[in-house]
Amino acid sequence: xxxxxxxxxxxxxxxxxxxxxxxxxxxxxxxxxxxxxxxxxxxxxxxxxxxxxxxxxxxxxxxxxxxxxxxxxxxxxxxxxxxxxxxxxxxxxxxxxxxxxxxxxxxxxxxxxxxxxxxxxxxxxxxxxxxxxxxx
Amino acid sequence: xxxxxxxxxxxxxxxxxxxxxxxxxxxxxxxxxxxxxxxxxxxxxxxxxxxxxxxxxxxxxxxxxxxxxxxxxxxxxxxxxxxxxxxxxxxxxxxxxxxxxxxxxxxxxxxxx
Numbered sequence: 446x447x448x449x450x451x452x453x454x455x456x457x458x459x460x461x462x463x464x465x466x467x468x469x470x471x472x473x474x475x476x477x478x479x480x481x482x483x484x485x486x487x488x489x490x491x492x493x494x495x496x497x498x499x500x501x502x503x504x505x506x507x508x509x510x511x512x513x514x515x516x517x518x519x520x521x522x523x524x525x526x527x528x529x530x531x532x533x534x535x536x537x538x539x540x541x542x543x544x545x546x547x548x549x550x551x552x553x554x555x556x557x558x559x560x561x562x563x564x565x566x567x568x569x570x571x572x573x574x575x576x577x578x579x580x581x
Numbered sequence: 582x583x584x585x586x587x588x589x590x591x592x593x594x595x596x597x598x599x600x601x602x603x604x605x606x607x608x609x610x611x612x613x614x615x616x617x618x619x620x621x622x623x624x625x626x627x628x629x630x631x632x633x634x635x636x637x638x639x640x641x642x643x644x645x646x647x648x649x650x651x652x653x654x655x656x657x658x659x660x661x662x663x664x665x666x667x668x669x670x671x672x673x674x675x676x677x678x679x680x681x682x683x684x685x686x687x688x689x690x691x692x693x694x
Contacts, residue, residue: 458604458605458606459606460673461604461605461606462604462606465635479664479668481666483666484636485635486635486637486665487668489604489635489637490637490638493604493605493637493638493639496605515615516675535641540598541645541675541677541678542645542648542649542678543642543645544642544643544645544649545638545642545675546638547638547641547642548638550638550673551637551638551669551672551673554672555672571628
């Protein structure tokens with residue numbers, strides 16, 4: 446049985462916290478704590494990148510989240526209308542003393558599949574984990 | 582307030598993170614407050630992170646900034662990492678960069694040792 450939930454937030458870091466709480470409210474009963482924490486971390490990193498790179502920290506811009514839970518997987522689709530960010534802004538591995546540049550590496554570690562797509566007038570970020578990975 | 586000064590003597594300044602989330606929303610304030618506290622630091626700074634149950638790359642960046650700020654005069658010792666914070670540190674291999682102790686008492690033993 447698939448369940449779909451939607452949320453729209455604005456492009457600021459406090460709103461990302463709201464999205465994280467919304468996400469955990471839906472996924473915590475489907476997967477173990479560690480998998481839920483990983484998915485939250487990947488989601489926050491993806492949203493940070495959208496606010497920071499796609500919208501260049503311009504406030505009041507919309508970000509649309511669609512969460513789908515089914516028997517096999519948890520999938521999150523994030524859509525923004527910013528520019529310039531396609532998930533490849535962190536092109537090199539940071540040195541140990543760099544203060545940024547670790548977001549994409551965290552996303553890669555925390556989900557089974559991550560995809561960033563830059564389309565004509567919007568960008569799509571897809572994150573997913575299998576329910577098996579996070580079975581309670 | 583993101584950071585609270587727990588104690589300070591002529592060797593060690595102990596700070597405690599007050600928020601459950603060390604993320605992009607509070608990282609700039611963390612940096613500001615750490616700089617302010619570290620100006621009076623005797624050298625070693627112990628940073629208790631036991632309240633932090635969510636740590637993202639922005640928070641990690643703020644911790645790296647704190648490490649660099651402390652570096653010329655002493656050591657930054659992180660203590661009390663929760664499982665989620667510890668996981669973020671390990672996934673980014675920052676456990677090779679930070680000096681980490683399970684709790685503040687153990688870190689103090691190291692300083693006094």
